[in-house]
Amino acid sequence: MTVNIGLLGFGTVASGIPFLLQENGEKIVAASRSDLEITKVLVKDDEEKNRLLAAGNDYNFVTDVNEILNDSEIDIVVELMGRIEPARTFITSALEAGKHVVSANKDLIATHGKELIALAQDKGVAFYYEAAVAGGIPILRTLANSLTSDKVTRILGVLNGTSNFMMTKMVDEGWTYDAALKTAQELGYAESDPTNDVEGIDAAYKAVILSQFGFGMTLDFAAVSHKGITTITPDDVAVAQELGYVIKLVGDVREVESGISAEVAPTFLPKGHPLASVNGVMNAVFVESIGIGESMYYGPGAGQKPTATSVAADIVRIARRINDKNVGKPFNEFARETKLANPADVFAKYYFAIDVPDKKGQILRLAEIFNAQNISFEQVLQQKANGEVARVVIITHELSQTQLEDVTADLNAVADFTVVNTFKVLGD
Amino acid sequence: MTVNIGLLGFGTVASGIPFLLQENGEKIVAASRSDLEITKVLVKDDEEKNRLLAAGNDYNFVTDVNEILNDSEIDIVVELMGRIEPARTFITSALEAGKHVVSANKDLIATHGKELIALAQDKGVAFYYEAAVAGGIPILRTLANSLTSDKVTRILGVLNGTSNFMMTKMVDEGWTYDAALKTAQELGYAESDPTNDVEGIDAAYKAVILSQFGFGMTLDFAAVSHKGITTITPDDVAVAQELGYVIKLVGDVREVESGISAEVAPTFLPKGHPLASVNGVMNAVFVESIGIGESMYYGPGAGQKPTATSVAADIVRIARRINDKNVGKPFNEFARETKLANPADVFAKYYFAIDVPDKKGQILRLAEIFNAQNISFEQVLQQKANGEVARVVIITHELSQTQLEDVTADLNAVADFTVVNTFKVLGD
Incomplete structure (x- = not known):
């Protein structure tokens, strides 16, 4: 069988897909048990269309998304436009039209994924987005x-x-x-x-x-x-x-x-x-x-070919599942009630870079502030003064996010201390 | 539904599976859409059985493999015995009995995989072995x-x-x-x-x-x-x-x-x-x-829990596919005609450590030998002599496996040269 694809957008990543279909066609066809055909490509306007045609791109470019959404021959819509709109509207319409959707749009999926995933489930279609995280690294499917x-x-x-x-x-x-x-x-x-x-x-x-x-x-x-x-x-x-x-x-x-x-x-x-x-x-x-x-x-994490490879893997999986008649399972089936951690429960070591006056007794003053929040030091480094100001660097033992907030407020309340930077420190 | 599992062997890896089923049961049941139950465990003899029971292992231990092979309730046989025999015979019988098989046995799969894979295909059952390569790294399924x-x-x-x-x-x-x-x-x-x-x-x-x-x-x-x-x-x-x-x-x-x-x-x-x-x-x-x-x-690459995790992932995939009624696809579907490379076609840089007499003119003699085989040097290092013998280290530019063989024979033919080691060198 042939699985027909409509591309939304023909930027860097999208143009990497024909490369894979050409250079790796045999394996892709065998894996998907289908011929994959890009039948329509949405571009912004006639100017872009003419530019792409002039550059030798031999696709059926359209400027109206409805030519793809209303085309009953198109099985999979691949969204590679980026940003929230109009991608969100187009994907929603595609899912509503019963089309499978592949997207690499992390912004959209992170902010509106929930509703799109629910819609895909409702319609019994696939919505895959391996390329949305870490481009070429096949991490999502591996986790799933x-x-x-x-x-x-x-x-x-x-x-x-x-x-x-x-x-x-x-x-x-x-x-x-x-x-x-x-x-x-x-x-x-x-x-x-x-x-x-x-x-x-x-x-x-x-x-x-x-x-x-x-x-x-x-x-x-x-x-x-x-x-x-x-x-x-x-x-x-x-x-x-x-x-x-x-x-x-x-x-x-x-x-x-x-x-x-x-x-x-x-x-x-x-x-x-x-x-x-x-x-x-x-x-x-x-x-x-x-x-x-x-x-x-x-x-x-990015780049034309790596990202296109992840997108193409999604297309192959969907085509194969259309063939196997078991398409429509969610990309990720693992779901539990979402519970946010209590900041008092989240621990890490921290690095503090603090500017203090170049006078004696500063480490003692710092130690008192950290000690009052029950935070102990793993390493302390006082650097040579630069003018009137000395830089003290502290790496703490583990403290909670609540303690971090509290001690930072305490340090900021001291007029002649400046907390220059605070970074998390991982253990081995 | 319940998917029943028969374990062949209860060594280190096998005993990691109950750990996962217990500590991660909810996720595993949800993913496999099944309760997974270890209904029988094959051990070597009564002595092992009694030892395991005495140690508090609450399984139905059997000492005759036929109790598993002939048990029509058992859906998946998990082979974790290692070595070729009797694993090969047991897996063959299990596949012939129409049971799905999971194995971590790389020796067996590397040497007899072809016939086992063909048998599984013939019987329409799954034969998965993620754990056979690099233990806990999910590399095979990711490649597939x-x-x-x-x-x-x-x-x-x-x-x-x-x-x-x-x-x-x-x-x-x-x-x-x-x-x-x-x-x-x-x-x-x-x-x-x-x-x-x-x-x-x-x-x-x-x-x-x-x-x-x-x-x-x-x-x-x-x-x-x-x-x-x-x-x-x-x-x-x-x-x-x-x-x-x-x-x-x-x-x-x-x-x-x-x-x-x-x-x-x-x-x-x-x-x-x-x-x-x-x-x-x-x-x-x-x-x-x-x-x-x-x-x-x-x-x-090894270890109880990592390997058991890969085995359990195979079990979950099979259970899920039994549920989805599309079990039986080969673990790897990518197959082409096998063609071995011509050694004259396979290039790499090489490191040579060669002991030569501590006299002048040795680098010249070496250079002539390599030059006669059209091999050029990228780096040469002559080390301080140790007694009568000096060590010369050469990293070559790329040469073929044929050139490697030829130049090694040439070097070995020189009575006062000793090729101590030859290793491949990768580029950046």
Whole structure:
């Protein structure tokens, strides 16, 4: 049989799909037990259509989405437009029309996935989105199928290639944040407005989706706290090195006694941790579980071919299931009641960089403040004063998020102390 | 519904399955849409049975396999005995009796998998064996399902935890092979006869299975050349370090123009290669493909809970498919005609450690020999003479396996040269 595909959008990723169908057609046809045909491609307007045709793209380009939605021959709609709208409206209409949908749109799935998944279930169609998390890494299907027998306790991920490229330059070559951003923009890794990447928003979207697959819980995006890499200084990087750590932007989802906790933040990783050597634009998802113990899934987090490969894998699975007449199961079947962790229950070590007056007795003053919150020190480093100000670096023993908030407030209440940075520190 | 399981063997791995069913029962039942029940467990004799009962194991232990094979209530037979016989006979009988089979037996699957897979197909039952390669790493199902859209060009793997533990000690702490083996045996990682682990045989079994899933080709075990770690000296390790490499035992399966090439051998990995930081008993499979590019799957290669998790994942998939009434598809559906590569077509860089007389003109003599085979040098290092003998270390540019064989024969024909070691060298 032939499975007909309608593409929404023909940007970088979409144009990687024909590459796979051509270079790997035999395997894809055998696996899907179907010929896969891209019968229509939605583009923005006639200008884009003419440009693509002139460039030698031999597709049936349309500018009205209804030509795809109302085409009863089209089985699978593949959405590769990005952003929330009009993708959300188009996917909703496609699902309502009984079409299977593949999407790589993490923003949309993290914020409106719940309703789209419910609609797909209601209509008995497939809605798959492997490419939405960590591009080329087949992490979602692996969590859904292979880790089905295992209980995941924590997922740590280097989930944003742009910020990881920047952090790699800052760590390995001592670059400043601004220099790293400039180069990332020149290389096309960062957009002119890099907010989503550098502020941890993109990684937080992925954390929402990983929470569904790993923990069976659907978090609101707002429940994922995110903190970016913009405040990291060469001083922080140098101190981390000295103490045996590498700083990376890490997504961290874990289940504690009271529920699930998800955050994205710059994190001190011990140099021997498998995530510490994930460099450049590569991503990795590190999974802690009661069965396997520790496993890691590493690969490119973005890019035309990797992302297209994940999209094509979804298409193949759907085509195959159409053939096997068992299409329509949810991409992720693991669902439990969503419970958010109590911050008093979520523990980590923390790094504090604090500027204090260059006078005697400051460590004592700091120690009193931390001690009052029952927080003890693992390492303390007082750096040479720079003018009137000395930098004290502290790595604590484990403390809860509540203690972190309280001690930070206490420190901020001291007029001549400045809390420059606070980052989470992972153990070995 | 209830899916009934018969276990063959109740050793380390098997006893990890009840742990998962108990600690993760809710998720497992939901995923498999079934209650999973271990109704019979085959043990060797009454002595083992009584020992296990006395230790508080509350199972229906049987000593005659026919009690399981002839039990029409048992849906899935899980073989965890290891070795070829009687596992081969028992699995064959189970498949013939129309039972689904899960196995972790790499030796058996690498050497007799073809006939067992064909029998399962013939009988319309499932025969799954995720745990047979890299224990807890869900690599086989990932290759079968997620990389279905991708064309794999090379699979490199650290596939044997015992030898990797030993190599880690030899590389990180300068231990000798003998010291590393002794400790591995003391820690229970190596058996008293360590041959399968240290000679690359165990890794070669896994390479056979990876070839099926990655390349759709079924190799005879004899087609996988294997070379172990027994000849690696502290000198080799030190030179590797100096030149920026780490030595590991690496399985390497790749497709070249003429066909597929598979080997297991000590390999120089550049320090920045993701496999280079896979240490201790951990395993990893590094996949090169035209779509994703580079991806890696990392985790424990053995151990009770990791292996049991992979076995349990197979059980869950089968139970679910019994429910969905689409059980019986082969674990790996990717199959092509098996073609072995022409050795003249398989290229790599090589490291040579050669002992030569401590007289002038030796590098010239070596250069003439390599030059006659059209092999050029990338790096040459002459070490201080030790007595009458000087050690020359050469890293070549790429040469074919045929050239390797020829130049090795040429070198061996020179009476006062001794080729101490030859190892493959990977590029970045």
